[in-house]
Amino acid sequence: MLVPIFTLKLNHKINPRMVAVGKYDGIHPCLTAATQAGKVFIHNPHTRGQRPVAHRLSQSTQDSDISLLNINQAVSCLTAGTLGPNTTGHTLLVGSQTNLLAYDVHDNADIFYKEVTDGANAIVLGKLGDNQSPLAIIGGNCALQGFDYEGNDQFWTVTGDNVRSLVLCDFTGDGKNELLVGSEDFDIRVFREDELVTEMAENETVTSLCHMHGSRFGYALANGTVGVYDRTARYWRIKSKNHAMSIHAFDLNADGVVELITGWSNGKIDARSDRTGEVIFKDNFSSSVAGVVEGDYRMDGQIQLICTSVEGEVRGYLPASKEMKGNLMDASVEQDLIRELSQRKQNLLLELRNYEEKDKVVYGDVTQCHTFAVVDAFGCHWMTINICLTQAAPSVSEGEAKMGVIPANTQLQTALSVRRATESQRAHIELNISTPNETIIRAVLIFAEGIFEGESHVVHPSAQNLSGCVRVPIIPPKDIPVDLHIKAFVGGKTSTQFHVFEITRQLPRFSMYDLNVDPSAAQPTGRVTFSINDRPQRVVMWLNQTFLLPEGIDSPDITFTAQRSGGLLRINMQPSGEITLSTNDIDLAGDLVQSLASFLAIEDLQADADFPAYFKELRATLTEVDEFHSVHQKLTAAMADHSNYIRNMLVQAEDARLMGDWRTMKKRYIELYDLNRDLINEYKIRSNNHNALLACLKSVNQAIQRAGRLRVGKPKNQVITACRDAIKNNNINALFKIMKAGTASS
Numbered sequence: 001m002l003v004p005i006f007t008l009k010l011n012h013k014i015n016p017r018m019v020a021v022g023k024y025d026g027i028h029p030c031l032t033a034a035t036q037a038g039k040v041f042i043h044n045p046h047t048r049g050q051r052p053v054a055h056r057l058s059q060s061t062q063d064s065d066i067s068l069l070n071i072n073q074a075v076s077c078l079t080a081g082t083l084g085p086n087t088t089g090h091t092l093l094v095g096s097q098t099n100l101l102a103y104d105v106h107d108n109a110d111i112f113y114k115e116v117t118d119g120a121n122a123i124v125l126g127k128l129g130d131n132q133s134p135l136a137i138i139g140g141n142c143a144l145q146g147f148d149y150e151g152n153d154q155f156w157t158v159t160g161d162n163v164r165s166l167v168l169c170d171f172t173g174d175g176k177n178e179l180l181v182g183s184e185d186f187d188i189r190v191f192r193e194d195e196l197v198t199e200m201a202e203n204e205t206v207t208s209l210c211h212m213h214g215s216r217f218g219y220a221l222a223n224g225t226v227g228v229y230d231r232t233a234r235y236w237r238i239k240s241k242n243h244a245m246s247i248h249a250f251d252l253n254a255d256g257v258v259e260l261i262t263g264w265s266n267g268k269i270d271a272r273s274d275r276t277g278e279v280i281f282k283d284n285f286s287s288s289v290a291g292v293v294e295g296d297y298r299m300d301g302q303i304q305l306i307c308t309s310v311e312g313e314v315r316g317y318l319p320a321s322k323e324m325k326g327n328l329m330d331a332s333v334e335q336d337l338i339r340e341l342s343q344r345k346q347n348l349l350l351e352l353r354n355y356e357e358k359d360k361v362v363y364g365d366v367t368q369c370h371t372f373a374v375v376d377a378f379g380c381h382w383m384t385i386n387i388c389l390t391q392a393a394p395s396v397s398e399g400e401a402k403m404g405v406i407p408a409n410t411q412l413q414t415a416l417s418v419r420r421a422t423e424s425q426r427a428h429i430e431l432n433i434s435t436p437n438e439t440i441i442r443a444v445l446i447f448a449e450g451i452f453e454g455e456s457h458v459v460h461p462s463a464q465n466l467s468g469c470v471r472v473p474i475i476p477p478k479d480i481p482v483d484l485h486i487k488a489f490v491g492g493k494t495s496t497q498f499h500v501f502e503i504t505r506q507l508p509r510f511s512m513y514d515l516n517v518d519p520s521a522a523q524p525t526g527r528v529t530f531s532i533n534d535r536p537q538r539v540v541m542w543l544n545q546t547f548l549l550p551e552g553i554d555s556p557d558i559t560f561t562a563q564r565s566g567g568l569l570r571i572n573m574q575p576s577g578e579i580t581l582s583t584n585d586i587d588l589a590g591d592l593v594q595s596l597a598s599f600l601a602i603e604d605l606q607a608d609a610d611f612p613a614y615f616k617e618l619r620a621t622l623t624e625v626d627e628f629h630s631v632h633q634k635l636t637a638a639m640a641d642h643s644n645y646i647r648n649m650l651v652q653a654e655d656a657r658l659m660g661d662w663r664t665m666k667k668r669y670i671e672l673y674d675l676n677r678d679l680i681n682e683y684k685i686r687s688n689n690h691n692a693l694l695a696c697l698k699s700v701n702q703a704i705q706r707a708g709r710l711r712v713g714k715p716k717n718q719v720i721t722a723c724r725d726a727i728k729n730n731n732i733n734a735l736f737k738i739m740k741a742g743t744a745s746s
């Protein structure tokens with residue numbers, strides 16, 4: 001069994017996801033991690049007693065191998081690596097909600113210290129696209145920003161929601177890196193420089209991303225899911241009731257292919273095959289894992305996998321030796337496996353018995369047997385159903401029906417239709433599953449991502465309600481296409497065995513839109529207009545494919561009621577090829593533009609837009625941003641004044657004490673106490689003000705992203721860049737002009 005090659009117990013706690021290994025002198029790897037109270041520790045066991053202490057760095061009192069870097073505010077991300085073109089050592093990068101520090105640990109000096117208004121939740125260091133030198137790229141409040149070694153802002157763009165994870169990899173296979181961004185709106189987006197190449201919808205916040213090899217990457221979600229993608233295709237995933245704290249790619253069994261190493265909140269570490277997700281190794285820490293990294297920590301030319309816990313425990317593992325033949329787990333794990341296999345054997349024996357019994361039925365010859373294990377969201381097994389597929393018969397006797405024999409013409413029919421909100425039920429899509437004859441549906445199992453809690457849904461009508469029809473309400477939370485994998489158990493009323501039908505139906509992307517329109521409904525005031533060179537029939541094809549239309553339509557002029565918001569969506573196409581989408585929902589307009597452009601393979605699309613209600617809201621937000629900024633300045637000045645008062649008061653109190661003037665001393669200390677209380681209150685106000693400012697800035701970044709999504713290709717990038725310039729120059733009128741016309745110049 002694989003055991004750690006070294007273990008360390010550091011006397012410092014480690015913040016989850018903020019762990020890196022840096023060679024700051026170009027030679028010696030140092031484990032580096034954010035710890036409590038706004039500090040970063042650097043563990044350097046290689047060059048004892050050679051460290052000068054100056055500037056931000058100080059020596060740990062608890063551990064002689066550790067230096068502490070004072071950041072003086074909560075650290076939100078860190079990494080280390082090569083940033084400068086001519087530097088031998090690695091640069092340490094530390095992000096907080098307001099700043100990014102690039103630090104030269106070896107020379108104890110700041111390389112740059114930048115204010116970042118959108119905060120740094122995640123950081124990645126490396127080459128992006130055509131950039132010749134590496135960039136430190138941070139992701140924050142709906143924005144991405146990249147700095148070169150001089151602190152110049154070389155890259156900026158907006159994204160759909162707060163960024164939580166970043167990774168660089170060659171997603172497209174052209175030899176240049178793309179930036180993969182995981183965010184709180186459950187999406188993984190791929191950027192080729194500032195151009196959005198593709199997005200994959202997940203079903204929870206994407207908390208970690210790591211590059212495996214080629215175009216393959218690992219990901220982790222806030223709900224305990226980890227898995228592997230190759231480009232846009234998901235290879236495998238598993239879900240745990242614990243949280244994946246850190247993921248890392250490492251070839252632990254030395255077969256030349258990296259495994260996905262996951263560190264979990266319950267202290268477990270596991271290594272899974274990149275192809276299948278099968279566990280090839282696991283180990284346990286006594287507390288939550290904080291970070292998984294790698295480095296040659298023993299300086300012997302072999303790279304170790306280095307795992308750290310939040311309590312400061314560190315373990316290094318060498319890849320398995322040849323003698324282990326990839327067999328990394330100990331006997332107790334093998335016993336678990338044997339137990340699992342013998343359970344499987346039991347189930348197979350049970351199925352075999354079913355086959356033997358079935359031989360007695362003339363038409364009911366069993367063609368296939370299935371054992372279903374129903375598993376809840378946390379992986380707990382709560383029921384096993386044995387189902388036998390039987391040969392259909394032309395006519396069925398009562399005895400045969402009991403054995404699950406069903407008529408040969410039995411087919412499962414499914415229909416999807418939009419249902420408006422009623423007093424007792426929200427608006428939804430109704431999935432109608434039915435059989436055409438006297439057979440009944442005993443149970444339906446539906447598997448669909450992002451729709452049901454735990455991704456699957458079971459319907460099993462009570463005995464007196466059995467019929468040939470089951471209706472399932474479906475409410476997709478957002479406009480994305482969803483595959484519904486349906487398993488229906490069909491038989492007679494008295495059957496004990498059932499025939500299983502399996503069907504997959506796709507819910508179109510825009511299915512929550514109904515053709516029934518209330519004539520008195522308010523007309524939308526928002527719209528986006530653009531011109532295409534395609535025939536109207538192609539737009540009709542797109543409509544039939546992406547909306548849930550009961551009979552299909554033949555004209556591109558159509559009005560829907562949006563079932564989620566109740567507002568109208570009107571689509572109109574002129575003979576000239578000019579299309580107008582009218583809706584008050586700017587997000588919907590953007591989704592429709594992106595969907596239509598990708599259907600028609602349009603690379604560049606300029607558009608003219610107006611969303612009066614939304615723009616009015618945005619104008620108010622921008623005014624608030626100004627107010628918060630001026631309040632911030634006033635508060636900063638007031639705090640500086642108070643700090644000076646406190647210094648004076650302290651000196652006066654100390655003078656009074658030395659002179660034995662107890663009355664004055666007491667008076668000064670009472671005043672100090674009051675000042676201190678005021679300072680704390682001011683701090684609270686300042687902090688609330690800052691949070692409110694951040695929320696506003698997020699709305700502004702989102703608005704830029706939304707304006708971009710009304711266009712495609714170059715015009716889209718131009719809008720985003722021009723909007724940012726307008727905001728930098730505080731030119732609000734230009735900003736709205738760009739959002740509407742797509743450019744500031746016309």
Ligand code: CA
Nearest residue numbers: 170172174176
């Ligand atoms: Ca590429």
Ligand code: CA
Nearest residue numbers: 251253255257
């Ligand atoms: Ca391997």
